[in-house]
Amino acid sequence: xxxxxxxxxxxxxxxxxxxxxxxxxxxxxxxxxxxxxxxxxxxxxxxxxxxxxxxxxxxxxxxxxxxxxxxxxxxxxxxxxxxxxxxxxxxxxxxxxxxxxxxxxxxxxxxxxxxxxxxxxxxxxxxxxxxxxxxxxxxxxxxxxxxxxxxxxxxxxxxxxxxxxxxxxxxxxxxxxxxxxxxxxxxxxxxxxxxxxxxxxxxxxxxxxxxxxxxxxxxxxxxxxxxxxxxxxxxxxxxxxxxxxxxxxxxxxxxxxxxxxxxxxxxxxxxxxxxxxxxxxxxxxxxxxxxxxxxxxxxxxxxxxxxxxxxxxxxxxxxxxxxxxxxxxxxxxxxxxxxxxxxxxxxxxxxxxxxxxxx
Ligand SMILES: C[S@@+](CC[C@H](N)C(=O)[O-])C[C@H]1O[C@@H](n2cnc3c(N)ncnc32)[C@H](O)[C@@H]1O
Numbered sequence: 001x002x003x004x005x006x007x008x009x010x011x012x013x014x015x016x017x018x019x020x021x022x023x024x025x026x027x028x029x030x031x032x033x034x035x036x037x038x039x040x041x042x043x044x045x046x047x048x049x050x051x052x053x054x055x056x057x058x059x060x061x062x063x064x065x066x067x068x069x070x071x072x073x074x075x076x077x078x079x080x081x082x083x084x085x086x087x088x089x090x091x092x093x094x095x096x097x098x099x100x101x102x103x104x105x106x107x108x109x110x111x112x113x114x115x116x117x118x119x120x121x122x123x124x125x126x127x128x129x130x131x132x133x134x135x136x137x138x139x140x141x142x143x144x145x146x147x148x149x150x151x152x153x154x155x156x157x158x159x160x161x162x163x164x165x166x167x168x169x170x171x172x173x174x175x176x177x178x179x180x181x182x183x184x185x186x187x188x189x190x191x192x193x194x195x196x197x198x199x200x201x202x203x204x205x206x207x208x209x210x211x212x213x214x215x216x217x218x219x220x221x222x223x224x225x226x227x228x229x230x231x232x233x234x235x236x237x238x239x240x241x242x243x244x245x246x247x248x249x250x251x252x253x254x255x256x257x258x259x260x261x262x263x264x265x266x267x268x269x270x271x272x273x274x275x276x277x278x279x280x281x282x283x284x285x286x287x288x289x290x291x292x293x294x295x296x297x298x299x300x301x302x303x304x305x306x307x308x309x310x311x312x313x314x315x316x317x318x319x320x321x322x323x324x325x326x327x328x329x330x331x332x333x334x335x336x337x338x339x340x341x342x343x344x345x346x347x348x349x350x351x352x353x354x355x356x357x358x359x
Pocket of ligand 1: 096098134135136137138139140141158159160163184185186187201202203204207208
């Protein structure tokens with residue numbers, strides 16, 4: 001069987017970028033004859049020609065084009081995995097409970113899309129505003145708020161470079177032009193005092209060990225008279241039918257694990273005192289309940305299965321390794337969460353949306 005190796009993919013990808021074997025050899029720090037040998041070897045393994053030579057340029061054959069596209073995709077994916085692995089190794093990333101996998105990207109987008117109207121019907125700012133989105137992740141909320149406020153400018157920041165790359169790709173795919181992305185820690189923001197007209201934060205404070213410090217840093221970069229809009233969940237607000245002790249236990253396992261990592265999965269109920277303690281004024285908290293039954297099939301899939309149960313599933317390996325819950329309890333709990341998505345089941349969860357002013 002023909003076997004294509006990574007060095008072959010690099011050869012193809014580099015030739016696609018620079019056009020000749022001579023330039024590719026220089027770019028790859030190889031001699032031209034070594035590269036030529038690799039190319040012949042690859043063509044012989046595949047039993048087909050990859051390039052035609054036209055006036056000293058290499059032009060891809062039909063098979064070559066197939067290999068060129070695959071090389072680009074595979075090398076990009078490997079680069080992304082390398083970046084992810086580097087990030088996972090950093091201390092501040094290790095403490096983030098959900099991680100940065102492809103499954104989590106899908107989950108964040110399912111979450112944002114399934115409850116977009118409930119959370120964002122009032123996420124509107126005055127025309128021409130400069131808005132900071134702190135902890136934008138993969139841009140799941142960004143694409144919604146930036147589209148609904150196309151006459152304002154967003155600067156969206158996150159700790160994770162990999163997430164920001166995904167966010168940038170998503171914004172481009174949705175043809176949204178009013179967002180700039182930046183790597184930044186919301187505890188040490190690289191902006192001067194009073195830089196922003198408004199700030200938006202969603203599902204971030206629950207992961208921060210000292211949320212009051214985060215709120216004070218956000219307040220620092222907010223203009224006097226500017227607003228902070230903040231959305232958080234509260235896992236203690238979860239109840240469902242059929243009720244199940246196992247399902248409650250698996251949800252509690254997430255709460256415990258998040259607490260061990262310095263976060264608070266029940267932070268929704270504490271938004272008011274946190275904003276008050278951090279010196280914000282005119283605080284209004286608006287609880288937003290998601291209620292799902294058979295009459296809302298899009299929420300049965302989008303929220304019960306793909307957002308909430310997917311989130312709990314995502315932490316089970318670590319909860320098991322830390323002996324917070326047993327394998328049997330996990331399996332029973334997850335099965336029972338799925339039962340709430342079957343005919344006759346119901347599911348309730350409450351998000352808390354706060355708006356406050358810096359005076
Ligand atoms: C659950 S995700 C939410 C992402 C997005 N706001 C959403 O609702 O889809 C939490 C995000 O907060 C980011 N984050 C956590 N701590 C942070 C910090 N100190 N500074 C900036 N971002 C942070 C994480 O990297 C992650 O992308």
